[in-house]
Amino acid sequence: MNFSMAAALPRSAASLQQDLEDALALAEFAARVTVAKDGRALDLTVLSSSKAPFDRTVKAATEWLKRADIEGAAAFNDAYDIVLTLPTSASVERFIEVFLEPLIRVHTTATQLDGLLDYHLVTGDALVQGPHAIELILPGDGLDAVVKLASLLGAPSIAEGLQLHDREGMRRLADRLKWLITGVVQSTARATAVPGCAHAPDHATLDLTTPQARLLAQRLAQLAQDLPAVSRPT
Structure with missing residues (x-):
């Protein structure tokens, strides 16, 4: 040869x-x-x-x-x-x-987002919806996870004047969340709020592209570096 x-x-x-x-x-x-x-x-x-x-x-x-x-x-x-x-x-x-x-990027981003939400004690789940999409679910009675996330992102008064156990109040909170996240991810985000039932709590949903989710994760990672460690229950 x-x-x-x-x-x-x-x-x-x-x-x-x-x-x-x-x-x-x-x-x-x-x-x-x-x-x-x-x-x-x-x-x-x-x-x-x-x-x-x-x-x-x-x-x-x-x-x-x-x-x-x-x-x-x-x-x-x-x-x-x-x-x-x-x-x-x-x-x-x-x-x-x-x-x-693209699938690797979206799964990696969802895992990072889950970890950062957990670090900041925000209840949420980042679910992969395809090679370019992540659904971020923020559950909790009175949408407390939304309020906590918004506070981290600089909008502690996001729920001011709203009745969060009321369908209209939830809709308006989702609209405020949409514009808050749009500012963070530098493009229009989509947010909805769904009242709870006997088997599931109230929850808000953010529909994000992979780049949007990465920008949100980057902001949360930066906050983790800049802010004092959050006290955790023992």
């Missing part, structure tokens, strides 16, 4: 199997990765079809690959799972860039 020629050969898709598996784990996307029969390509079996960027048909998967400019092919296996065959290292890298990296 001519070793200089062998050294010049491009990396195979199979050489990136671990990279792809790691990216899938970080993106929380369920799939199985195996080396194809030719020993160079990778077969990616989609196990979480509800999170896939295409419907569960070979035609839809093939069309998505084409739109995303990813070299590859789609087929059903014996269990009628969609299998994407990625033939080159470039196709694996493109799949990670186009599909997995």
